[in-house]
Amino acid sequence: MSTEDAKAYLSSREVPRLFECLMTGLMFHRPKDHIQYLIDCLEKVKTKSQAEITWNMFVEVRSTKTPLPPIDNGKRPPTRERPSTTETAIVTHTTNPLPPIGSNGLPNVPAIFIIGGPGSGKSSHAEQVAAKHPGWVSINLGQLLLAEIKNRSTDEKWKAVKDLVVNGELAPEEVTLELLHDILKHNTQAEGFIIQGFPRDMEQAKEFEKKISKVDAVLLLDCEENNLIDKFQRQDKSRNEKDISANTFARRIATFKEKTLPVLKYFDDAGKLFVVNGDKSEEEVQEELSYLFDTLISNLENGRIPTPPKGPRPTSTKMMARRLVTPPCTPPENSQHQTLKWPTVTYIPPPEIKVKDEGRLSHLPQAPVIFLAGGPGSGKGTQCAKVTARYHDIIHLSMGDILRKEITERGTVDDKWAMVTKLLREGDMAPVDITEELLINFMKQFPDARAFLVEGYPRDALQYENFNRNIGGHSYTILLDCDDQYLHARLVLRGDSGSERIDDNIPAIEKKLAFFAKHTLPLLKAIDDEHKLIVIDGDRDEAEVFYDIVKVIDYSLYGLQLDQEPNNKEEMGDVNEDDDGREPVEEVMVAGVASITGDNNGNPYYTAELDALDDLINVPVIFVLGGPGSGKGTQCANIVKKYGFTHLSSGDLLRDEVASGSERGKQLTEIMEKGDLVPLDIVLALMKDAMKVYAGVSKGFLIDGYPREKEQGIRFEQEVASAKFVLCFNVSDETMTKRLKDRAQYSGRVDDNDETIKKRLKTFHDVTQPVIDLYNSNGKLKMIDAEGTTDEVFEMVDKVFEEEKIPPSKDCFGKVVFVVGGPGSGKGTQCDLIVQKYGYTHLSSGDLLRAEVQSGSERGKQLTEIMQKGELVSLDTVLQLLKEAMLKKVVSSKGFLIDGYPRELEQGVRFEQEICAPQFVLYFDVSDETMTKRLLGRAETSGRADDNAETIKQRLVTFHDVTTPVIDYYTKQQKVVQVSAEKGKDEVFVEVQKVFDEVEANEAALKSSKVIFVIGGPGSGKGTQCANIVKDYGFCHLSSGDLLRDEVKSGSERGKRLNAIMEKGDLVPLEEVLQLMKNAMVSNLTKTNCFLVDGYPRELEQGLKFEKEVAPCTNVLYFDVSDETMTSRLLERGKSSGRVDDNEVTIKKRLQTFHNQTKPVIDYYKRFGKVCQISAESGIDEVYVEVKKFMETKQW
Structure with a gap:
């Protein structure tokens, strides 16, 4: 069955409408047994004709009239105090609430919402109702927003708000609340407020009740969707609002169904929702609405409109208002979305793209634009990084990264970007105008780019149309097609890994998943209809996905056939110079990327050599200079241990090559036997080959004793990689001579004598000084005073790496042992003994906190304030102190004993995520009786106030409560080593030694x-x-x-x-x-x-x-x-x-x-x-x- 056949089948049976009504009912009622609910709905649908199936048929209203409470002579009390209520409060995390109505100058009067879908006529009806009731103020939030947008058109923030509003999106919540607060504050004599078009989602409803006022009643103008659409189409020709397109109107309807329906359900459950049939004539609607309004405000009790009582009530022949039916299912509980859920989405047809791509605008760079699309968690960013590392003339543009960068730089001080920050944090889109402006500015920075790879854009049809209108020249889109569960798992893992992205939170992720399903996938179908979509299976290994992407790019940009061997490297870039590259893309699609073929070596340019050279650009290269005896070898070893760099020495490389017996090794042997210098070309080739071997896995390269002359440095940077900086260890000749002579006593090296040392030092100065001058002139020289001890010198090296923003390796910490035991278990004493015998470093979080406080640092002062208030020090601070202490000792220590840690499971998990996993957990097991006896004995001399029987008992209870989950967790990982600590310290240490001796013996045997x-x-x-x-x-x-x-x-x-x-x-x-x-x-x-x-x-x-x-x-x-x-x-x-x-x-x-x-x-x-x-x-x-x-x- 073709795509068109499938569409025809679904359309002829109205399957999309059926799914829409089922999903709407499901979202509205949220039954506990969703399967049975859908079965019941389908049973009801069987008896209906296609014409009777509407999107809201399962949220229909009652046909009977429901009365309001009895009228009480229309008297209204003079005040409207807020008595206590038993209604469930709406939980919110928003801070700095506005003052409630009735305080700080706000009028103390009723507030009534009038809500309806777009085009329901709520604005005109609200104005008419207000006109009939002097003193009542009608507030049209939409008009308020448009007026404010017009008045503040030069304000960047309000430009962004305009972009959201005219495109059918919700204005940011703080903007709407600020406007409402201001208009209420300036109408202090009002008898009441009729607020139309608000709230549009649950967050707005929550914040209004939290910050401004209790809602007295909500009036809904209930209209069929088809009638709203018909009305819009009839008005479209005469409409002056040019910004309102069919797409925008459709989005507003979708937003109303998705976000406003739950609001109506909420107020219906609270007994505050009243429904008026909005499909009647305007006169009938106004009559019904006015009667309902009159009844409501004439029935005030203590200044508020009472909630209708539950249960049956007598009917009134004059009452025309209808209440929304209360569903038979249990109302949903407030959910904070603790588990990530993939949205249930029905088939959504592709949008009509009205603004076609007519090519790149002339004032912009003309390089092809490739969109890389995929759901959240599909690995788009990873693949883009691989692409740009491989193709240096392809520019990667991540709209998400650019937005986050702008937010980092401007979000806290700029109102506009503060608003964008909030939108992204909640999983919403940034305004279209902002994304377009950023995209255009970014492209202009790279006029000579070979192509632009755009990630995370466009996300919907509106953005795509705006791209076509203002930029143009979209070549094709690559879609990383991933299974929903794959995306789900990736996102959860990313969130658990401590990602610092502002939009890596469960609610935001759920919004992004839902948006992708509802808006981006239909857009991709439209792009597919334009023959510009290439689909790649994204559920596979990263390398396999990248292999397919390379095939596409090689062919479309460089003209390589899928199985074509290029004649030479010049072939790349000299073919396929089409303006937009579309024809080759269609040929790629015909060839079928999903089933790419190739020879045994894969893509001719997907070689280890090219990948390695690409990778070399992404890692720092550091030249290390220093005379004989300067200690540079020792410092290189320390850098390798702490920063994970690869240490390369030209001398070692030459010796290894000779020892290998290779052809090049034999050639080198002949050269050195003749006493000739090894040609620079060979040295560079050895360096390059060695670096390529480690490319992709090395954190960086230390090129030891290199360059020895200017030409070596210049050629290296031209042919291999650019040096990030040059580390030069500066030591006096006297110190170097003394060190070399001391070394001679045990080294046996024949060149460690006075005369030879003197010659070597002179040679070093003669050839190295020009190198030092070269790198000093270009600002790359980092001079280190290496006269001090090894530790003192490395402290200075550390500072250089910190200034250059080179982080320590995550694998640098080596062996870590958590030491756990109750108060009085003797673990502190045992740690001291372990340090003495095995050379570990003993760290206690408590000692680190006290030391920080005593240091008088800014952090120490903050800690003092926290502890004086009796508050707990945050886990982030404790982890940072531990990490800093470990990094200081990582070079000299054989391992770390983390004493009394973790005290609870979260501490252990966070330590593993942010520092490293422990080698094992040493648990000193002691009975409560023994610990109590020891602590009471200590009390006789310690003077500690907490060494009394009652306090000790409580401390032990707390210890067991928090530590048992820790021990259980690591026991499951087979990492707990339990030592009985009932006996004396020497006897206990005998058992401890067995543990550490066995660990060391096993490690030695393995090595x-x-x-x-x-x-x-x-x-x-x-x-x-x-x-x-x-x-x-x-x-x-x-x-x-x-x-x-x-x-x-x-x-x-x-x-x-x-x-x-x-x-x-x-x-x-x-x-x-x-x-x-x-x-x-x-x-x-x-x-x-x-x-x-x-x-x-x-x-x-x-x-x-x-x-x-x-x-x-x-x-x-x-x-x-x-x-x-x-x-x-x-x-x-x-x-x-x-x-x-x-x-x-x-x-x-x-x-x-x-x-x-x-x-x-x-x-x-x-x-x-x-x-x-x-x-x-x-x-x-x-x-x-x-x-x-x-x-x-x-x-x-």
């Missing part, structure tokens, strides 16, 4: 173990070869997949947690996989210290993490097989395996992913001579012969 990574594509036969190696050489075979499956089968707490992750379709965190591998290796150490790690690492980061946290890699066994052979083997296996992924299309994608991810791994370990590449094309036995040849060359 000395032999680990072979076994890598090969699907169908390479690596599993079979691993089995042979295990049999003949006694290795332990580990597979991450098998370990995960075994853990799940075990039924352990960790297994249940892993199963839950995998059932959601999420990737198991690398930390979990590494912990499973480490545990498996430790448990097998008594049998063997040789391990085959099968199918691992799949990407370079996994390998580096394994080597850092588990054990170093001894060798890599790489089974090299052609794609044709692997495909043939897998297809043959598929005939009997029943595996759904053993089909040709899936196999091709798996092989592409394997090559893209594995090549950097192989290249990295080849650099260290660790890769044994074995051709696995032949039979099992023939391949194993080659394996044995390799195995026999080693000692296992």
Whole structure:
């Protein structure tokens, strides 16, 4: 069935209208059993004709008349005090409320709302009612807004408000409330207020009752949607309001249904809603409305209109008002949306795009514009970053990031941007005029761009039309098509990870999800109808998605066919110079991006080399200079540990290349044997190759002892990467000479003697001074006084990195142990003993707080004020103090003991998220009797007021209450080590030593173990070869997949947690996989210290993490097989395996992913001579012969 056939089928049966009425009823009534409710609705629909099915048929009004309370002679008391009420208060988080009516000069009179859909005539009817009742003031909020917009047309904030209003959106809540407050304040003699067109959503209703006044009654002009549309169309030709388009009117109706219906339900439940049939003639509506109004204000009790009593009431033949039917279901409870919900959306037809794209306006840059679309959480930002890192002439424009940047710079002082901040925080769109202006200004900054990649824009048809009108030249849109559950999971994880984005909160996310479904998806369908949409499956691995995006961009911008090998690099950029690039896009679409093909190497430009060079631009490069004995090597090691940089030395690279036996190594040997200098080209090539190996995983590069002359620095920055700065360790010749002579006593180096040292220092000064002058002149030189101790010098290095905004590595903290125990458990004493024996750093949050207070710093003064008030210090502050203390000691410490922490579960979770996960939790278990006895004994000498029996008892209760969840949480992760602390401190420390000795012994054993990574594509036969190696050489075979499956089968707490992750379709965190591998290796150490790690690492980061946290890699066994052979083997296996992924299309994608991810791994370990590449094309036995040849060359 084609798209048109589907549309015809749905339209002929009015399926969209049916779904709309069902969803409207569901949102209105919110029944507990939504399934049964929908079943009941469908049963009712069976008996209806298509014409009788309307959007509001399940929120219809009663046909009978419902009376108001009896009239009481029309007398109105002189005052309208606010007695206490038992009605449920509306909870709000808004601060700085306006004074209520009756105070601060506001009149103390009734307030009545008149509400109706757009075009219901509420304004004219409200004016007529007010005219009949002298002293009553009619307030038309829409007119007030338009007047204020006109009067303040030069105000940026009000320009933004205008943009929202004329496009059918709600004006910001604080703007409407401010206007209402001002108009009420200036009508102090009013008898009452008739407020029309307000409130339009629940937030406005809540804030009005909170800040201004209790609502006395709400009058609804109830009109059929078709009648409103007909009236609009009849008036359209004579309408003077040129800003009101059909799209805007449709949006206003949608806003009314989505946001105002819940308001009416709220007031109906409160007994304050009265409904007038708005589809009658104007005269009849006015008569009914006037009668209702007269009855209401003549029935005042203590200055307020009473709520009609519940239950049946006598009818009145004159009463024409109708009450909205009260639904049979239980009213919904107030919800704060604690769990993220994907909106239930029916089919929404694509909007009509009335403003067509006629090409780029002449005064703007002419580069093609590519929209990258996808739901919230689809990974658009990640992919854009990858694109711009790869294509340096493509400019990424994230509307969200630009808006957030503007907010950061201007939001707190600029009214306009304060309003935009609030809109974004609540998940609403920024005004169209603002986004357009930002987009145009951004584009003008890059007149020579090859293309603009625009993310997060346009979000609806209005923005798209405005783009066409004011910019133009949209080439095509790439949609990352993701399953709803995938988006849901990504957003929840992002929110849990401590994102600082102002719009990463559950209500805002739900709004964005709903908006995307209701507005952006229909727009994308309209773009598809223009033949400008390319859909890419976004549920896959990041690399696979990026691979497809690269295919599209390569073809559309650079003219490369999907399987075309370019003749040379100049081919890129010299083809496809169409004005807007549309024709090639259609060819790409015909080719089918969703099923992209390619050769074994993938895209000819999607190579490790190009990716690596791209990545080098995104990481800092630091040249490190210093004479012999300046200590630069030690400082480089410290920088590596704290900041995660990669340390490269040209001398080491030359020696490693010679030792490798490569062709280049042999060439270098010949040069050095002749006594010639190694050509700069070779040194640069070695540097570049080494940096490419680490590209993508390194936090930065320290180029040690380089450049030694000006030309080296200039050539490096031209051909490899630009240096962020130059770190120069300045030491006097006397100090360097003394250090080198001291070193000579144990180094055995022949060049550590007086004469040689003197020559070396002179050479250093002669060749390095010009380099120092060069980088001093361009402002890149950072001179460090390195005369002091290692720690003193590193403090200065730290300051430089801080000034350059280079953050410490998240992996720098090493071993962290949480130490938990009740008061009197002796944990403080044990921590001191651990520090003495094992070199850990002991940190206590309490000690850190007291030290900060005593320091007299600004933060210390704030802490003093907080504690004097008896308030708790925020967790953010405690974490920051801990993090700062750890960073100060991270270089010199062997690990950290975090004493008395976490005291509650949230502290532990936040510590893991923001600092690092603990290696284990040391729990000192002591009975309450023992702790009480110890504390009472301490009281005899301590003088502490809290060392008394009653206080101790309460402290122990509190300890158990807050600590039990902590222990349970880490027990499930198998991280709790429990030590009985009932005995004396020496006896307890014996048990503590066993724990730390075992940890250190296991770590040492792992570090000395032999680990072979076994890598090969699907169908390479690596599993079979691993089995042979295990049999003949006694290795332990580990597979991450098998370990995960075994853990799940075990039924352990960790297994249940892993199963839950995998059932959601999420990737198991690398930390979990590494912990499973480490545990498996430790448990097998008594049998063997040789391990085959099968199918691992799949990407370079996994390998580096394994080597850092588990054990170093001894060798890599790489089974090299052609794609044709692997495909043939897998297809043959598929005939009997029943595996759904053993089909040709899936196999091709798996092989592409394997090559893209594995090549950097192989290249990295080849650099260290660790890769044994074995051709696995032949039979099992023939391949194993080659394996044995390799195995026999080693000692296992």
